[in-house]
Structures are given as structure tokens and as C-alpha cells.
Amino acid sequence: MITYEKAAKLLRYPLRRLLFLLCLGFGGAVLSATLVRFAPGYGAQERELDPRWSSQSIEALRQEQPLHEGLPMFYLRYVSALAHGDFGESDSLKRPVRDLLRQRLPVTGNSVVRGLAVAWLAAAMLGSLGLASRSWLYEASSTAFSSLFLSLPSAVVAMLAVYLRTPVFWAIGVVVFPRLHRYIRSLLVRSYGQPHVLAARARGLRSGAIFWRHVLPIAAPPLLALLGVSFAIAFGAAIPIEALCDSPGLGQLAWQAALSRDLPLIVNVTLVVCLVMLAANSLADLAGRVFAGSTQ
């Protein structure tokens, strides 16, 4: 009975999050439609400035534009197109936003996942080494090292990556690493300082057993939450890094869209990134809950 209730509770959470994501997607679509509709220059065409076109022709061209349809009709058409995966057309690149997203998202996704793998590996290794050695010199040098990286703007890391000819994912890893290292280190110190861990150590349990049975169950839920947050940090870092390293991903696309004030593109890219981030955070949160539930 208790297991059934627990399973129902666990199932209720993802359903609620899914509903929230759907509502957010709808709200985001309405918001992006508003931003696109009321942006300066919406519906204007270069052909209207061509002196060879007569006034009647220009008027006919204007009548063809969606500018003249009513506002409710515009929203209905925009949201329905979005629901069918039609994100409209980029003003600056003159290509469907859907095609651009399909082309660029895998590039950024690949760099972000590999960069996160590098950052998590380095942060976990340095955090564990610090805990094992417990030497003040190691602690001081690793803290100084991570503080130095934390103080560098992502764009400067990107310039260094260009200079050193390193792949984009290394630059993303370097930006994410110090944030993870600081948190993982303090989390491990806190977990190893728990009274029941001290008692287990006093009873002579091996370090591996202490870690797997006593430290990991406490540390795993916040670490999984951190995994969700680290996705947002990595996606944020991807903008300057891809822009300066000339990597054809979403970050570079967003930067180019901002520079050319291409609202249909930037708004839809941001909407998609927002949904990806929320899905990643929800998955990380759900994994944390499942883990906490299974270890209780």
C-alpha cells in the first residue's frame, strides 16, 4: 500500500511538470507572438521602398501582409503554426527558423554535453582529491585555481580557446568547472562531516563503503539538481564561446540575431532554450526525488 502511494506520488510529479511545461510553451508562444507583432518594422517590405512600384501595387502588397488581419486572428495563426512546429521565418537570414534550429541545436547540444562531461569529471576528481589529501596547500591552490577561472568572463575564455586552437567544448568545460568545483567540494565536506558518517568511520568501515552507503545518498539529490543548473550555465556560456570561436551553434545564432535585431529568430531561439532548460531541470529534479525515495 505504502509502495503504491509512493509510486503514485512519484508519477504525479512528472505529470504536473509536463502540464507546467505545456502551459509555459503556450504562454511563451503568446509572448513571442506579441513581441514579433509589435516589433518596429513588422510587416514592412524592402519592395515598398522601390520607386518603380506604383502606389496601387504597394497597397496591394501591403494587403497581402498579415499586418492587416485582426489581432485575435494573428495570435491564433501564430500559435497554431507554432504548435505544428512552424516558428516563422528569420528576417535577417531569410530562412525558416525551424530549419535553423534543426541545424544548430545538435551542434550546441554536442558541445554542451561534452563540455559538461569535462567539467563534472574535473570538478569531481579535484573535489575528491582535496577531501582525500586534506592538505592546506592543496586546498589553497585548488581554491585559488577555481577562483581565477571563476573571475574570467566567458568571452575571454573563448578568445583563449581561439588562440590555443582548442575545441569549443573545452572552453565550455573551463567556464562551468569552477562553479561545480566550489559546490561539489563544500557538499562533500558537509556530507563527510555528518555524525553518522563519522560514526561509520569510527567503526572501521572502508572508505568505499562509507562513500557508497553513507555519503552518496545524502549528496546525490543536490548533485542531480546541480546537474540541471549546470546545463543552464553551459548554454549561457555557449553564446560568447560559439560567437567568438565561430562555431555554428545556437549561441552564435542568438548573437547574430541580436546584432541584426531579428526578433522572430531570437525570440524563438530563447523560447526553445527555455523549454530545453526546464525539461532538463525537471528531469534532474525527478531523478533526485526517485533517488531520495529509493534510499529512504
Added chain:
Amino acid sequence: MTLPQKVAAIILCLIFVLMVFATIFVPAPYARQFRDVPNAGPSAVHLLGTDALGRDCLSRLLYGTRVSLLLAPAAALLSTLIAALLGSAAGFLGGWFERIVLAVTDLSLALPWLFLLLTVRAMLPLDVPPMVSVLIAFLMMGLLGWQASVRVICAAARGVRDSDFLLLARSSGCTPTRLLLHHVAPNLRPLFYAQFWISIPLFILTEANLSILGLGVMEPMPSWGNLLRGFEDFSALAANPSRLGPLILLVIVVMCFQLVLPSQEVTQ
């Protein structure tokens, strides 16, 4: 305060003093071009050399320090004010207002900060005078950078809401506004200060990123961000390493803030 924290605080004070009295030390206005000596190395006239347009690097560094170190605290003040207002009201009032504020906060926190800034920047004109670009950067960071602080302040205000002294004040007939301003806010004041100081290094780094991407402070107005744009020319940097000045100063200031504020764990 530990010894490293004291040293960091002294360094920060010295840099702020240098920033205030920058006009006394600058050899030339930041936009003045010495056209006969472009890309010059350090000399008695130009202590840090000149850039590709012949502008004195030391003057630009000192003025840029002033812009960055005024912009970031000003934006931090605005964002802390918004966070204090929203967070304490949400925590104190509770109910649907708290739920809405926290939902909006969670939503904003889920979105990478730079994507949000880029979207807002794309809606504003790009071809603007330098002073207007500084104002836009200040308003963008100040108006969009309150989310993380709201969560912390709201949680603290929720704790104050159930306290005995507030119950006593409420039973004495205090209005909600008076309760908020005279009883809740003074108890949260240390938290407001902490959030203000934590936001400064974050905004310094954000301004640098935006300006390097050409979406922050516009030329010829110098800031640490647009001075760092010169790093793209590695040959000029190798010929005149003193151009690393803005980066060194930025790293020192952000590291000093981190030392003074050890509680800051994850910054975006």
C-alpha cells in the same frame, strides 16, 4: 574578518579610490587620438602605450575602470531594490502572490541569463550614443538580475512572517504597509546588503561579456568589456603585453569580491 579578506577589502578600496580620482591621473582624454603613434609600446608619454587608433591605453583603462565600477554597483543596487521589494512582499503576504512571484522567478532562473539579455537587447536600438548604451546596459542588468536574490529574500521573509514580534505588531493594529516597512524590512536588511555585494561581481562579468560581443557599452566610451575586445588581435597583444591591464584589473576585482564574500557558491 580573516587576513585574506582584509587584504581583498583594502585592494578593493584602493581600486575604488583610483577610480574616483581617475581624472587626476589620466594623461589624455579617453577618445583623443595620437595619430602619429598608433599601436605604440609603453613610453614616458604613454605609460601603457596606445591602441590601433592611437588612443592612450592608460587613460582608457582608468576611464573604463570608472565606467565598469560605477555601472555594476548601480545595476546591483537597482536589482537588489527590486528583489527586496518583491521578495519581502511575497514572503510576507504569502498565498497566490508568493506563488506567482516564485513561479516567475523559477522560470527566469531556468533561462540562461545571457539569452534573456540578448533577447531584450535585440528589442532596443543598437545604433545609440555611448552614454545611452551605458544606460541601456545598466537598466537591462538592473531590471533583469533580481531573480536569484528574490528567492533568498522571500525565504527569509517567510521566516519573519511567523515570528512573535510580528504577531504582536499585527495584534496592535499595524497596517500591512507599516508591518512591511517598519518590522519586516529592517530584519532583512543584512540580507539586502549581502545580495547587493554578491550581485556586483556577477554584473561586472556580464558587462564584460556583453561589451565583448558588441552589445554592451559602445565605442568610444571605454569599459573593461570593450577594452577586452582588443584581445582578438593577438599580434598586437604579444607586441605590447601591457594591454593585458584591463583583464588583470577585472580578475583582481572579481577575485577580491569572491574573497570578501565567501558565501557565494554558484554564480551564472
